[in-house]
Each structure stands twice: as C-alpha cells, then as structure tokens.
Amino acid sequence: MxxxxxxxxxxxxxxxxxxxxxxxxxxxxxxxxxxxxxxxxxxxxxxxxxxxxxxxxxxxxxxxxxxxxxxxxxxxxxxxxxxxxxxxxxxxxxxxxxxxxxxxxxxxxxxxxxxxxxxxxxxxxxxxxxxxxxxxxxxxxxxxxxxxxxxxxxxxxxxxxHTVTGLSGSGPAYVYFFVEALEAAAIREGLDQTTARKLAVQTIKGAALMLDETREEPATLRERVTSPNGTTAAGLEALREHQFEQTIHACVRAAKQRSIELGKA
Ligand SMILES: NC(=O)C1=CN([C@@H]2O[C@H](COP(=O)(O)OP(=O)(O)OC[C@H]3O[C@@H](n4cnc5c(N)ncnc54)[C@H](OP(=O)(O)O)[C@@H]3O)[C@@H](O)[C@H]2O)C=CC1
Ligand SMILES: O=C(O)[C@@H]1CCC=N1
Missing domain, CATH: 3.40.50.720 (NAD(P)-binding Rossmann-like Domain)
Known part of the structure; x- marks a missing residue:
C-alpha cells in the first residue's frame, strides 16, 4: 500500500x-x-x-x-x-x-x-x-x-x-470564461439566465464529447454545423472579424510566458 x-x-x-x-x-x-x-x-x-x-x-x-x-x-x-x-x-x-x-x-x-x-x-x-x-x-x-x-x-x-500549462493547466478557466461570455451575450439577446446557462453548458459538453467520441477533426465537425450562408457562418465571421484565432494565440502564449517567468523567479 x-x-x-x-x-x-x-x-x-x-x-x-x-x-x-x-x-x-x-x-x-x-x-x-x-x-x-x-x-x-x-x-x-x-x-x-x-x-x-x-x-x-x-x-x-x-x-x-x-x-x-x-x-x-x-x-x-x-x-x-x-x-x-x-x-x-x-x-x-x-x-x-x-x-x-x-x-x-x-x-x-x-x-x-x-x-x-x-x-x-x-x-x-x-x-x-x-x-x-x-x-x-x-x-x-x-x-x-x-x-x-x-x-x-x-x-x-x-x-x-510551459505550453501545456498555457493550454490545459489554465485551460479550464478559458472555457469557464467562454461560458460566462456566451451566457452574458445570450441574456443581452433575450434569454433568461437559467435557460442561457443550461444551453451553454450542454453545448460545451456535447461538443467536447463529439470531439472525444467521434475522433473527427474539429474543422470537420465545425463545417458540419455551418450551413452555407446560414447562421453559424454569420457567427464565425464575426469571430474572425474580432481576431478570434489571434486572441486565443495571445492567451496561450501569455500563460506560457508567465509559466517561464514563474520558473525563473
Ligand atoms: N489551481 C489550478 O488550477 C492549478 C494549479 N497548479 C499549481 O498548483 C499549485 C497550487 O495552486 P493552488 O492550489 O491553486 O494554490 P492555493 O493558493 O489554493 O494553495 C496553496 C497551498 O500551499 C500552502 N502552503 C503555503 N506555504 C506552505 C508551507 N510553508 N508549507 C505547506 N504548505 C504551504 C497553502 O497553505 P495555507 O492555505 O495555510 O496558506 C495552500 O494550502 C501552484 O503551484 C499552481 O501553479 C497547477 C495546475 C492547475
Ligand atoms: O494560474 C496558475 O498559475 C495556475 C497554474 C495553471 C493553472 N493555475
């Protein structure tokens, strides 16, 4: 033992x-x-x-x-x-x-x-x-x-x-922040908080399980949601306009850099 x-x-x-x-x-x-x-x-x-x-x-x-x-x-x-x-x-x-x-x-x-x-x-x-x-x-x-x-x-x-820390060590906080933002947006666009929370959490859980269980590429799963000229395309376009990928890169890089600094302190 x-x-x-x-x-x-x-x-x-x-x-x-x-x-x-x-x-x-x-x-x-x-x-x-x-x-x-x-x-x-x-x-x-x-x-x-x-x-x-x-x-x-x-x-x-x-x-x-x-x-x-x-x-x-x-x-x-x-x-x-x-x-x-x-x-x-x-x-x-x-x-x-x-x-x-x-x-x-x-x-x-x-x-x-x-x-x-x-x-x-x-x-x-x-x-x-x-x-x-x-x-x-x-x-x-x-x-x-x-x-x-x-x-x-x-x-x-x-x-x-250091990079693992920037990705998955700190990662749960990014996901919680994403849920907070989704929820706040849904409330501003007309849902009540309980409904917004329930739908946001299940959306994250369902998408994570889809990635894990189907083993399909995230891009493939994303494309399957995205009808030509539909609602998802409009939403993704807004994310691109607001530098989504660059923002996520800045986030992971900043956390990685902080990990390196903590190691030197
Ligand atoms: N939180 C997270 O999501 C993650 C954290 N980590 C790492 O885990 C570590 C802990 O983080 P976290 O749990 O969030 O921090 P907390 O501040 O919650 O916990 C720190 C703990 O260390 C104790 N402590 C401080 N000084 C001493 C001492 N002299 N002897 C014994 N114990 C002491 C504190 O005791 P007291 O309360 O009595 O002061 C407290 O229990 C960090 O190094 C962090 O980088 C890694 C991955 C994820
Ligand atoms: O924020 C931190 O420094 C710790 C390490 C990874 C997650 N929490």
Missing part, C-alpha cells in the same frame, strides 16, 4: 485528492495533507475526504510519494523541511518550477513534474508529465497510474510543460 503526502492543501491539491479518493487509488487515510496555517481547511478536507492532516515530519517518515502543491513562490522556503525523506518519489504540480529546483534538495531522488488541471476533481484532468533521470520504470508506472486516476496524461519534454 502506498502512502502519499500533500504539501499544500489548496485548490489543486483538493482537486487531486478528490479524484484519487473517488477512484480509490489509495485508501483516503493513507493520504496525508499539510498546509501553511489554515487549520479549518485541513479539518474540512479530513471531514469531506477522510484524508489525514499532519503537522509533524514524524507522521510521514515512511511516505512513498510527496506531492508538492504550494504556490511556486512558496517552494524554496518549503523544500528544505522535507530533505530528510530520501526514499520518497517527488511529484510537483507547481507551474513553471523546474525539476532542477527539486533536485537541489533531493539530488538522488525520482522527480516527476506534472501539470494537471482542476477537472481532476471529477477525474477529467488533462495532465502533462515529465521526469528526471532517477525515476525507475516501477515509479513511472505508479505515478502515471496516480495521475491517470484524475484524468488523461501525456508525457512531454520538460520544456514543453
């Missing part, structure tokens, strides 16, 4: 905990969680998921995996406290922060750098993963199965994780 310790108990840690507990990857009480000071939050996580809050290093001496989930700018203060756990596999979900940051404290240990997203909460994360050279095949299999418990995982070169 594996024992996991989460260092950091914020949104991302909770999303992973929810996915791991739901999928019974390890028993909930084998998941140890700590944070900086928010006791109330640890108590809530314990009540909601059955995980074990901890404050003392002695509680996690025999831990198999340590998942670091603090903010990137908190990690240099946090890492030295965990140097005395030489057998644990290190997993980081920190945006931007390179594997080498962890290797300065854990020079001989396996390190996996993962970029998940908050859809982990329902087992639907799209995660990227990169490894250091110390990861054994067995550790790779186990960490991969852990990350697969929260969704799909794609192995990439470490440098590519």
């Amino acid at each position: 594996k024992k996991i310790a989460f260092i950091g108990a914020g949104s991302m840690a909770e999303a992973i905990i929810a996915g791991v507990v739901k999928n019974e990857v390890v028993p909930a009480d084998a998941i140890y969680v700590t944070n900086h000071s928010n006791e109330e939050r640890l108590t809530r996580l314990h009540k909601q998921y059955g995980v074990t809050p901890f404050r003392e290093m002695t509680d996690i001496q025999d831990v198999d995996v340590i998942i670091f989930a603090t903010k990137p700018n908190q990690i240099t203060d946090v890492l030295p406290q965990y140097a005395a756990l030489p057998n644990a596999v290190i997993v980081s979900v920190l945006a931007g922060t390179p594997i080498s940051t962890f290797e300065t404290i854990f020079p001989n240990q396996a390190v996996a750098r993962v970029m998940p997203n908050t859809s982990a909460t329902i087992g639907e994360s799209a995660s990227g993963i990169a490894w250091n050279t110390k990861v054994t095949d067995e550790a790779k299999r186990w960490v991969t199965s852990l990350v697969e418990a929260i969704g799909i995982v794609q192995e990439v070169e470490e440098e590519q994780l």
Whole structure:
C-alpha cells in the first residue's frame, strides 16, 4: 500500500485528492495533507475526504510519494523541511518550477513534474508529465497510474510543460470564461439566465464529447454545423472579424510566458 503526502492543501491539491479518493487509488487515510496555517481547511478536507492532516515530519517518515502543491513562490522556503525523506518519489504540480529546483534538495531522488488541471476533481484532468533521470520504470508506472486516476496524461519534454500549462493547466478557466461570455451575450439577446446557462453548458459538453467520441477533426465537425450562408457562418465571421484565432494565440502564449517567468523567479 502506498502512502502519499500533500504539501499544500489548496485548490489543486483538493482537486487531486478528490479524484484519487473517488477512484480509490489509495485508501483516503493513507493520504496525508499539510498546509501553511489554515487549520479549518485541513479539518474540512479530513471531514469531506477522510484524508489525514499532519503537522509533524514524524507522521510521514515512511511516505512513498510527496506531492508538492504550494504556490511556486512558496517552494524554496518549503523544500528544505522535507530533505530528510530520501526514499520518497517527488511529484510537483507547481507551474513553471523546474525539476532542477527539486533536485537541489533531493539530488538522488525520482522527480516527476506534472501539470494537471482542476477537472481532476471529477477525474477529467488533462495532465502533462515529465521526469528526471532517477525515476525507475516501477515509479513511472505508479505515478502515471496516480495521475491517470484524475484524468488523461501525456508525457512531454520538460520544456514543453510551459505550453501545456498555457493550454490545459489554465485551460479550464478559458472555457469557464467562454461560458460566462456566451451566457452574458445570450441574456443581452433575450434569454433568461437559467435557460442561457443550461444551453451553454450542454453545448460545451456535447461538443467536447463529439470531439472525444467521434475522433473527427474539429474543422470537420465545425463545417458540419455551418450551413452555407446560414447562421453559424454569420457567427464565425464575426469571430474572425474580432481576431478570434489571434486572441486565443495571445492567451496561450501569455500563460506560457508567465509559466517561464514563474520558473525563473
Ligand atoms: N489551481 C489550478 O488550477 C492549478 C494549479 N497548479 C499549481 O498548483 C499549485 C497550487 O495552486 P493552488 O492550489 O491553486 O494554490 P492555493 O493558493 O489554493 O494553495 C496553496 C497551498 O500551499 C500552502 N502552503 C503555503 N506555504 C506552505 C508551507 N510553508 N508549507 C505547506 N504548505 C504551504 C497553502 O497553505 P495555507 O492555505 O495555510 O496558506 C495552500 O494550502 C501552484 O503551484 C499552481 O501553479 C497547477 C495546475 C492547475
Ligand atoms: O494560474 C496558475 O498559475 C495556475 C497554474 C495553471 C493553472 N493555475
């Protein structure tokens, strides 16, 4: 049985905990969680998921995996406290922060750098993963199965994780923003909020499932919606006029650049 310790108990840690507990990857009480000071939050996580809050290093001496989930700018203060756990596999979900940051404290240990997203909460994360050279095949299999418990995982070169962050790490927020915009537009054009929300959410869900289940090209599916001289053509034309593709590129590029900056900070 594996024992996991989460260092950091914020949104991302909770999303992973929810996915791991739901999928019974390890028993909930084998998941140890700590944070900086928010006791109330640890108590809530314990009540909601059955995980074990901890404050003392002695509680996690025999831990198999340590998942670091603090903010990137908190990690240099946090890492030295965990140097005395030489057998644990290190997993980081920190945006931007390179594997080498962890290797300065854990020079001989396996390190996996993962970029998940908050859809982990329902087992639907799209995660990227990169490894250091110390990861054994067995550790790779186990960490991969852990990350697969929260969704799909794609192995990439470490440098590519910045782009993965700009695409899928931050991606759920873009989709929520898109829904907010669709909803606001539909209300301005005459629908009530409940109706607008219901139709917008199902439209996103249906389109995502169509892409996933039919495996057809997005352009093919788009063309099938677009009758010549019809309503969709008019809508898409307005998007093009307003630089839709350039806007999305600027969005992904800005998030990628921020990831690179966070890694250098
Ligand atoms: N949110 C997201 O969608 C995603 C986030 N990430 C990455 O996940 C990481 C966490 O993000 P997120 O969950 O949103 O951030 P939060 O601010 O929600 O969580 C940060 C956590 O770190 C804890 N913490 C701070 N200092 C320490 C310390 N010294 N020792 C132990 N714990 C500490 C905080 O504790 P306290 O509350 O007590 O201060 C808090 O629980 C980031 O690095 C981010 O880049 C990656 C992918 C997606
Ligand atoms: O906004 C952030 O920095 C984090 C990383 C990816 C998603 N949220």
